[in-house]
Amino acid sequence: MAFYTIFIPPGLSTADYRRAARSGPSAVTSRRREQADLLRAAGFARVREVDVTAEFLTTTRAWLDARSRFEAELRESDGAALFEERQEDSRRQAKAIEDGLLRRALFVAERPR
Numbered sequence: 001m002a003f004y005t006i007f008i009p010p011g012l013s014t015a016d017y018r019r020a021a022r023s024g025p026s027a028v029t030s031r032r033r034e035q036a037d038l039l040r041a042a043g044f045a046r047v048r049e050v051d052v053t054a055e056f057l058t059t060t061r062a063w064l065d066a067r068s069r070f071e072a073e074l075r076e077s078d079g080a081a082l083f084e085e086r087q088e089d090s091r092r093q094a095k096a097i098e099d100g101l102l103r104r105a106l107f108v109a110e111r112p113r
Contacts, residue, residue: 001044001107001108001111002106002107002108002109003106003107004104004105004106004107005035005105006056006102006104007028007035007105008021008028008032008101008102008103009100009101009102009103010032010034012101016099016101017032019096020096020101020102022092023092023095023101023102024093024096024102028102035049035105035107036107039107039109043111043112044109044110045109045110045112046109047107047109048107048108048109049105049106049107050105050106050107050108051103051104051105052104052105053097053102053104053105055104056102056104057094057098060090060093060094060097063090064087064091067086067087067090071083
């Protein structure tokens with residue numbers, strides 16, 4: 001099995017964990033269990049993690065920039081409130097990534113034969 005996921009890295013303080021949970025997608029929390037541990041608990045072996053956090057930050061910033069370039073059109077089609085909400089969410093997410101509170105990785109895991 002292989003999948004990309006956004007997650008909160010281990011070892012954060014309670015305050016940083018809460019900030020990360022508020023800054024990422026709604027399903028970002030894993031109740032402080034590491035992704036690899038969750039996969040092993042589900043019976044997978046040979047779990048590999050490929051960090052793509054830098055690319056995640058690049059993409060988040062690109063969404064911010066693209067929305068800014070098309071601000072007038074987006075405000076007209078989606079409404080001002082939704083435009084502002086999306087921009088604020090992306091700014092908060094970018095800051096959390098920069099601060100090491102959110103990560104993205106490709107996980108590859110195999111079932112034992």
